[in-house]
Amino acid sequence: MPDKRTEHPREVLLDKVVAWFMQHGVLDTSMRTLAAGVGTSNRMLNYHFGSREQLLTAVIERVCEAERQALERFVDEASDPMEAGARYWSHIADTAEVFAPLFYELSSHAMYRKPYAETLRTVLTDAWLSGFTQAFERITTPDRAARLARLCLAMGRGVLFDMALTGDRAAADAAIKDFTELVRREVDHS
Amino acid sequence: MPDKRTEHPREVLLDKVVAWFMQHGVLDTSMRTLAAGVGTSNRMLNYHFGSREQLLTAVIERVCEAERQALERFVDEASDPMEAGARYWSHIADTAEVFAPLFYELSSHAMYRKPYAETLRTVLTDAWLSGFTQAFERITTPDRAARLARLCLAMGRGVLFDMALTGDRAAADAAIKDFTELVRREVDHS
DNA sequence: TCGATCATGTAACGAATGATACATCGCCGG
DNA sequence: CCGGCGATGTATCATTCGTTACATGATCGA
Numbered sequence: 001m002p003d004k005r006t007e008h009p010r011e012v013l014l015d016k017v018v019a020w021f022m023q024h025g026v027l028d029t030s031m032r033t034l035a036a037g038v039g040t041s042n043r044m045l046n047y048h049f050g051s052r053e054q055l056l057t058a059v060i061e062r063v064c065e066a067e068r069q070a071l072e073r074f075v076d077e078a079s080d081p082m083e084a085g086a087r088y089w090s091h092i093a094d095t096a097e098v099f100a101p102l103f104y105e106l107s108s109h110a111m112y113r114k115p116y117a118e119t120l121r122t123v124l125t126d127a128w129l130s131g132f133t134q135a136f137e138r139i140t141t142p143d144r145a146a147r148l149a150r151l152c153l154a155m156g157r158g159v160l161f162d163m164a165l166t167g168d169r170a171a172a173d174a175a176i177k178d179f180t181e182l183v184r185r186e187v188d189h190s
Numbered sequence: 191m192p193d194k195r196t197e198h199p200r201e202v203l204l205d206k207v208v209a210w211f212m213q214h215g216v217l218d219t220s221m222r223t224l225a226a227g228v229g230t231s232n233r234m235l236n237y238h239f240g241s242r243e244q245l246l247t248a249v250i251e252r253v254c255e256a257e258r259q260a261l262e263r264f265v266d267e268a269s270d271p272m273e274a275g276a277r278y279w280s281h282i283a284d285t286a287e288v289f290a291p292l293f294y295e296l297s298s299h300a301m302y303r304k305p306y307a308e309t310l311r312t313v314l315t316d317a318w319l320s321g322f323t324q325a326f327e328r329i330t331t332p333d334r335a336a337r338l339a340r341l342c343l344a345m346g347r348g349v350l351f352d353m354a355l356t357g358d359r360a361a362a363d364a365a366i367k368d369f370t371e372l373v374r375r376e377v378d379h380s
Numbered sequence: 381t382c383g384a385t386c387a388t389g390t391a392a393c394g395a396a397t398g399a400t401a402c403a404t405c406g407c408c409g410g
Numbered sequence: 411c412c413g414g415c416g417a418t419g420t421a422t423c424a425t426t427c428g429t430t431a432c433a434t435g436a437t438c439g440a
Contacts, residue, residue, distance in 0.1 A: 024302065025298075025299070025302040027217035027218055028217055030426075030428085031427080031429090032426085032427080032428090040388090041388075041389070041390090042427095042428080042429085043388070043390085043430090044387080044389090046428075047388080052427095052428065052429090101298050101301035101302055102298075104297060104301065105298035105301075107294060107298075107351070107355060108215075108291050108294035108295035108298055109215070110355065111290065111291035111294065111354050111355060112214065112215040112291055117355060121355050124355065125352060125355060147364070147365075147368050150352075150368075151345070151369055151372070154345055154348030154349045154351070154352055154365055155341070155344055155345050155348055156348065157348040157351050157352075158343070158344030158345055158347040158351070159348075161297070161347050161351070162315060162343070162344055162347070164301050165297060165300065165301060165310060165311050165314065165315060166311050166315055174340075175340045175341060175344055178337050178340075179341055182341070182373075182376055183372075186372055186375070199416095220396075220397065220398085221397075222396080222397080222398090230418090231418075231419070231420095232397095232398080233400085233418070233419070233420085234417080234418065234419095236399060236400080237417075237418080238417090241399075242397095242399090
């Protein structure tokens with residue numbers, strides 16, 4: 001068990017804040033509502049994070065960090081990119097119900113605000129694109145690897161979007177399966 | 191020129207509101223800020239729309255209506271679904287810079303609120319899925335048409351998302367081109 | 381034990397919010 | 411010409427917002 005003093009209350013609070021945001025949304029949640037939702041006071045939120053803006057930044061960094069770790073695991077396991085992708089998709093899908101709305105909300109927020117867009121673009125697009133490309137280069141040419149990587153990334157997000165909006169997990173799984181086969185045939189035939 | 195009295199001020203106001211939202215975002219825009227942005231007063235926004243919530247509903251219905259018309263044009267022209275899709279993509283891409291952020295913002299908003307989700311799901315997913323499926327049934331089996339339709343829809347949204355976040359139109363065009371060829375080969379080989 | 385430092389609760393501030401009451405304007409029908 | 415009605419401007423309501431001042435509690439080293 002970690003020493004109580006080493007788990008800074010700010011981090012513990014941030015975990016709860018992210019969890020709350022995943023269930024209730026970010027942009028129309030006030031500091032007081034959020035504070036009540038995570039069992040503290042708005043006074044504490046401002047004490048630990050400084051301001052609402054800094055809290056939002058911390059939230060974005062936290063989810064981006066989770067993304068980075070997920071990518072790292074993916075690259076480590078991606079000896080067969082197709083299989084690793086399929087396995088990773090099931091993890092995404094399992095957690096998507098609470099994760100996807102926050103993901104798209106923060107992203108749309110970033111589309112209006114360049115500084116956020118820069119951060120999210122780096123983490124969500126550049127990093128994943130690089131990871132996918134590396135993985136595909138093990139089974140095809142670099143040029144084709146880059147193209148397939150972009151398609152996989154886009155497809156994953158599109159399917160995730162549909163699932164978040166419709167709640168239809170089965171259809172999403174089927175779509176990923178269809179697409180995986182499509183790509184596999186494409187790689188084999190080349 | 192249409193009679194001045196028949197273009198209800200509410201509708202012309204709604205046009206301006208949607209345009210403003212596309213450039214500046216919805217959720218953190220106040221009635222006063224919005225009113226100033228579209229050259230009126232918050233008094234007028236409440237007069238014509240009743241409340242902020244009803245205004246948001248009107249905005250969603252407006253963009254959904256635009257979607258419906260776009261779909262209608264697509265289905266009419268989709269004798270060759272692949273070519274129609276490519277043509278329609280270029281239209282999407284041209285208008286995406288101001289359209290996509292609002293699209294994803296409203297969608298993420300809907301993911302937290304079931305009533306909105308129902309409306310958006312019907313217009314954004316069911317209708318388009320049906321349109322794509324119809325188009326593909328002209329060149330392949332019904333089962334495969336449904337599967338391909340879902341893939342195309344998801345891919346379009348994923349690529350649109352990437353483009354909105356990165357601003358990289360060329361990469362998006364290339365991805366759509368790659369995917370189109372992928373699908374075309376799949377249809378031809380079956 | 382004592383003091384220091386971090387954490388927390390209470391209460392309040394000024395500003396901004398969504399909404400409205402009231403008066404007024406302009407236009408068209410009679 | 412005027413009477414009604416939709417549209418608009420002005421001013422303000424009560425709330426809620428993000429933030430902060432001040433006081434108190436908790437915990438641990440010296």
